[in-house]
Amino acid sequence: MLLTGAEILIKSLIDEGVETIFGYPGGAVLNIYDELYKYKDKINHILTCHEQAAAHAADGYSRATGKVGVCIATSGPGATNLVTGIATAYMDSIPIVAITGNVPKSLLGKDSFQEVDISGITMPITKHNYIVKNVEDLQRIIKDAFYIAQEGRPGPVLIDIPKDITANKGVYKSLITRERCKDKNILNEEAIAEVIQYINDSKRPFIYAGGGIVSSEATDELITFAEKINAPVSTSLMCTSAFPFDHSLYTGMIGMHGTKASNVAATKCDLLITLGARFSDRVISNQNHIKNAKIIHIDIDPAEINKNVKVDSYIVGDLKDVLNRLIPVIDEKKNKEWLDFIDSIKEKKTFKEDDCNELTPELLFNKLNNLNDGNFIITTEVGQHQMWAAQYFNCRNRRSFLSSGGLGTMGYGLGAAIGAQIGSPNKRVFNIAGDGSFGMNCNELATVVKNKLPIVTIILNNNSLGMVRQWQMLFYDGRYSETTLNRETDYVKLAEAFGARGFRVIEKSELDYVLNQAISSKEPVLIDYVINCDKKVFPMVAPGAPINQIISEEDINNN
Incomplete structure (x- = not known):
């Protein structure tokens, strides 16, 4: 033809x-x-x-x-x-x-x-x-x-x-x-045998799971693998939503804004099992920080092996295939002492609304968690709001947390939300933004409205470039160079100008009503959620510092 x-x-x-x-x-x-x-x-x-x-x-x-x-x-x-x-x-x-x-x-x-x-x-x-x-x-x-x-x-x-x-x-x-063919993984039998031996010999195994778990659709295999060897599981930002947030083995996100349990476990384990992750500088990039552990790396890309961290053993292959190969032949483990230690350093999520006198990220995500019936997809821009979303939002379904990890692209979230909503029309898509990031792509509200997409954009509005401002406070003696926005933009009127519904939340008492209106609405919604410009993302690890040297909000308050 x-x-x-x-x-x-x-x-x-x-x-x-x-x-x-x-x-x-x-x-x-x-x-x-x-x-x-x-x-x-x-x-x-x-x-x-x-x-x-x-x-x-x-x-x-x-x-x-x-x-x-x-x-x-x-x-x-x-x-x-x-x-x-x-x-x-x-x-x-x-x-x-x-x-x-x-x-x-x-x-x-x-x-x-x-x-x-x-x-x-x-x-x-x-x-x-x-x-x-x-x-x-x-x-x-x-x-x-x-x-x-x-x-x-x-x-x-x-x-x-x-x-x-x-x-x-x-x-x-x-x-x-x-x-x-996934390279038809002509899996290296010697490498498999060596990895099995490392796993079987370990007393304190710890899993660092990356975006490869999502790409290979290997969530079920990861859960089965972790449960068989009773290894605590941490996830990178790219792996958020690929492991149940309420699983007893889950320690949360690892890295610069990771949990204490994840970061300390990485330095106390005797075996670090890295699955589909690339040892990013925002996670673990200094070999000396994990020098007490043997390191296993399983990844489909041979170029990632020994690129940032020298490993003791590795398998090149598709994670789903490799885990299905390992699960039947590895020893079942209890690791009670190790798990008891991990539980002792886990920071329990105990949010009490009555203790909160102002609008905070914790309050917002606690409300969203209570409303989430397993049907929410979160997209994010890049900055403090992105980290708060990763820390506080409880993903209840797979492929439900979409965020720019490697490049850190401000302006990503609203475009990604459009794609996610088109691809998953029966889901409720929320774009979590900062006022800085939102300014880079707010014109796409016209696309959302034209296509009648019921996307809810929530701007955590602190009138600043919050993450950069946080670094200026911590590492530049509070010299806030060009990070205080002082813009007069009325985001509610802007939303209405594009044809969306707009709400502003400045008091706690307004939040329930606004979220219920947004979720019940079949049309695009923007929520201007006004927070204090000095609200910081903690915990945090300083660039280049060992990941167990964690800065907390209490540390800052106590200088």
Whole structure:
């Protein structure tokens, strides 16, 4: 069948099961958008206000559903506006396919209008990228792109298509979908035997679980594995929601803003079992901090082994496969003394509303926890509010906490919320924002309203760039350089201007009513939740310090 490149593209996307695309049209992709118009009964296109939000929406869609997210932009600035979203997906190993238009082949390399070498620009932040030079290659490239985005360690793939390729005609035919082999894990038997021996010999095992657990859909296996060896479990930010928050073995988040139990356990264990995590500098990056433990690292990406921390034993492979291989053959353990010690340092969550005289993050998330019936998805921007959400919100279902971990992208949350809500229409999506981050993407409220998405955005409004201000207080003697915003923005009026409902909460007595109104509403809602600018995120570990050297709020109050 002879079709234009644009037709081949759209049909190929349908073949890959794509139902939604997030994007923004322009001259170089007009042929593609003309075909999208013809196929609008099969592919839902969400027009964002800015291409960066299209990339974040594709990312959020993928994180919430486990599918590949797809975004599209025109050449030049349209393509470069995708870059931050692509980098965000790359750092967090999220499978998206980004499609960009470009000038016709004859104009490439001539500084033509709206021409940019997007393939060169994105080479360091994609698993792979393509410039389509022949329409006959387009169908194969699309199929390969979806395969590469998902196989092994997931990540973004970019396809750059010159405009004449979308107009030229080529043969469209049935192609066999390549099965994801996960490298068919020719698992190293010696490595497996060695890991088993380390686990069986350990008296104080401790699990540090990362985003690989989510990517490999290995939550059930992680629970079974942890219960069999009775090992406490900590999670990275990327693994939040992948282990039950109320499980007796769960110690909470690990790292700079991790719990005391997680951070101390990492330094007291005799075996650190790292699953699908990369030893980020915000978690554990100094070998000396965990020098008393043997370290096992299981990851699908061989490049991560011994990159940041030298390990004693490792297995390269898909976590679901590896854990299913280990569970039947490892010894069952009790570890009573070790678990008793962990329980003794766990900080019990005991929040009493009557003890709270002002609006605080704890109060907000306690209310949300009480209202959550297991149907909530949380997206976050980046900053103090992000850490408070990770610390205080009790995720009751998998893939329910979406946050920019590796890149720390302010402006991520609202775009991601759009993607999550489109991908999970029966869930209630909350975007947790700070007033600083919200200013970077508030225009996407127009997208939310236009598409009648019942997203609730909650701005923890402290009139400052809170996380940077916190560092300035702790490490720069309180020199608050450009972190006090002093903006006169009325977020309630702003929400109403976009067509959303707006509420402001400045008193405790208002909160229940506002949250109930927001949750019962079928339309977009924004809540301006006003908090003190001096509220800090604790516990905290100073950059470069051992993770068990924990700064608490009491430490600050006592200098």
